[in-house]
Amino acid sequence: MNIGVIFAGGIGQRMKTTKRPKQFLEMHGKPIIIYTLEIFENHPEIDAIVVACVEDWIPYLNELLERFRITKVKKVVPGGETGQMSIYNGLAAAKEIAGEEKSIVLIHDGVRPLINETVITDNIESVKENGSAITSAIVKETIMVVKDDNSIDYVPDRAHSRVAKAPQSFWLHEILEVHHRAQQEGIKDFIDSCTMMKFYGHNLFLIDGPYENIKITTPDDFYTMRALLDAQENAQIYID
Secondary structure, eight states: OEEEEEEEOOOOGGGTOSSSOGGGOEETTEEHHHHHHHHHHTOTTOOEEEEEEOGGGHHHHHHHHHHTTOOOEEEEEEOOSSHHHHHHHHHHHHHHHHTTSOOEEEEEETTOOOOOHHHHHHHHHHHHHHSEEEEEEEOOSOOOEEOTTSOEEEOOOGGGOEEEEEEEEEEHHHHHHHHHHHHHTTOOOOSSHHHHHHHTTOOOOEEEOOTTOOOOOSHHHHHHHHHHHHHHHHHHHHOO
């Protein structure tokens, strides 16, 4: 079984919106979270979807799922106190769906809607072959590693540098085991799943994803998404 675990537990303080969390901001009449869910809904290899959502907004999300006919979402669970714990809540729900069936989970940001079918397919295949899949993108600018005093420590070779994005995908039983270890050790603030898995000694394998696979976190990101969607729409209109 292949399960998408979508976390949408944040409130979007950097988006500077006071009315609603960023995942529910609308573009062209459709909330960002729905753009994301539709990619998973329409993929033939995705069997089920779990969403970890801001608890007060779960009723509204359920309304959206019905309105936009998102049928693969089998569970909506409350987000946790941190991003790590939101993902854990989603993984625990995925385990309830999967039962004893060996399953792959694709962990993805609800506000990262600009992926495509190929990215999901490549994630699933990489987990089957390698045990993990970290969606990445090439680095287009120089990366600098800095010290606490803001001086430069070193500059890594750009050819061997990548930006980690999402989905980040694993065997469900392995990522759950690591989450349990982290909680037993009192760690609840890993920045993402690949950081946690690497910390506990797992080998990670990269797949290439589109550079435009951005996380909609700031107003600039929102306008970038709108421009990319408009460009896609125009391409459909003007293509020969």
